[in-house]
Amino acid sequence: MESSNMGSQAPAKTRIHQPCAGCRMLRRRCDSNCVLAPYFPCDKIENFAGVHRVFGASNVVKMIQMVEETRREDAVKALVYEATARLRDPVYGSTGAIFNLQKMVQELTMQVEAIRAQVLASQEQRDQLLGIVMNVHQLNPVSRTDDHQVFNGGDFLFNDDTILGYDPVIFPPDCEWIS
């Protein structure tokens, strides 16, 4: 946004007094036609130093001119990023960052797959447990009522009134002839 404003003539005129970072580094006069001025303001000298070291000032100017004006700001941002990465990592440069991100994506994808497998295994376990619980519920009410009817019923026979009726403790008071 700033650069589109800087691209207009008004800010460029103010740069007559203060050379852009490029012109300052190259020790040349910065005028309103300076291609670098909109993208390398005087306070961003380290940005220009980076692209100058990696690509060379004349190549930077060529690369900026190759791109249509509306896309120049993005192009310069990319050049600064690439130059910074190249200076930081002389072997891989920005490719190193891409490689690291791809590795991260791969690792995260593997983690997602592992978690997905864990979820599936847990769901399977849950289904198996639910199946067992359902079987127990289906079997137990039948067997329990059967048990109660057969065994407990039999047990209850001993406490049944019919038996208690003959209980020797209860029986005697009913026998008036004892007293």
Ligand SMILES: [Zn+2]
């Ligand atoms: Zn300049």
